[in-house]
Amino acid sequence: MNLDRVKSVEDAKEANMLSKHLDILKLSWGGTENYQLQENVEQILEVLQPHTQELQELRVKGYPGAHFPQWMCGSALNDIKCLFLIDCEHCLPLQQLGELPCLKRLSISNMCRVIYIDKESYDGGVAGGFIALEYLQLSNLPNLQKLSSENRENMFQHLFELDIDECPNLLGLPYLPSLKVMHISGKCNHELLSSIHKLGSIESLEFKHIDELTRFPHGMLRNLT
Known part of the structure; x- marks a missing residue:
């Protein structure tokens, strides 16, 4: 419409x-x-x-x-x-995205006021937010700092693919136990690249147009075969 x-x-x-x-x-x-x-x-x-x-x-x-x-x-x-x-x-940004129980695909682009994708607290239970999310695309979010203000390890439990483009202030990633595919392009910082070594399940990693990347941070690729 x-x-x-x-x-x-x-x-x-x-x-x-x-x-x-x-x-x-x-x-x-x-x-x-x-x-x-x-x-x-x-x-x-x-x-x-x-x-x-x-x-x-x-x-x-x-x-x-x-x-x-x-x-x-x-x-x-x-x-x-x-x-x-x-x-x-x-x-x-929407403040309760992580509470949507059926959300499988989320794409956010060109929103300069986004600092966190989700900043709500989750009380009780095992589910910590984004319980069904499988695909996440983040593009041209210049002020994005973290995926969530909550540092709980039981968030994004089923995230399979992550696409990050032009998020220069994203300060690393949380533990993403199911992540298999990741794409990073455009401006990014060293902390984001350094956090990739925590992604033990990742199988495919693609970099595009990252001028700042002259060498890989120590240990970043240790889990890739």
């Missing part, structure tokens, strides 16, 4: 999204030049809440607001399997 022509909450209400049973929902804005005067853009996205019980994939691209709507921050997305947040440059 291209939202370039949706200028008011009344326009958004006419879509009657709650009545639509969708498997995939794509919400996109073509540019930000017309939204500087559109103070109600966050209310518009709030009104566009879909019927989420059957929603499997959600893509939000070019959203010019500073906050995602409440329906994206709570249990309404508990059944979502794929989530893509693209070019939401001025928006704060």
Whole structure:
């Protein structure tokens, strides 16, 4: 759904999204030049809440607001399997991504306000967050420091593939027991490269366009065969 022509909450209400049973929902804005005067853009996205019980994939691209709507921050997305947040440059990150029990694929790109992918605490139980996540793509996140503010070893237990591009301030990785495939490209720092030696299950490691990489940190490749 291209939202370039949706200028008011009344326009958004006419879509009657709650009545639509969708498997995939794509919400996109073509540019930000017309939204500087559109103070109600966050209310518009709030009104566009879909019927989420059957929603499997959600893509939000070019959203010019500073906050995602409440329906994206709570249990309404508990059944979502794929989530893509693209070019939401001025928006704060979702704070409960790690609590989505069915989320298998997550892609976040071009969001300069992201410091952690998830910063919630998880109380009790074995599951520490992102319990179903298998694929994670992080692209052009200049202020990203860690995947999570929580340093628990039982997070990302099923993460199989990790793609990191242009995340120059990412300060290493947590223990990822199931990670098999990893791609790193663009600007990165020494701490991220040094943390790779902890990934004992990794089988495929690809580097692209890393100007800072003149030699591999000691022990980084010890687990690769």
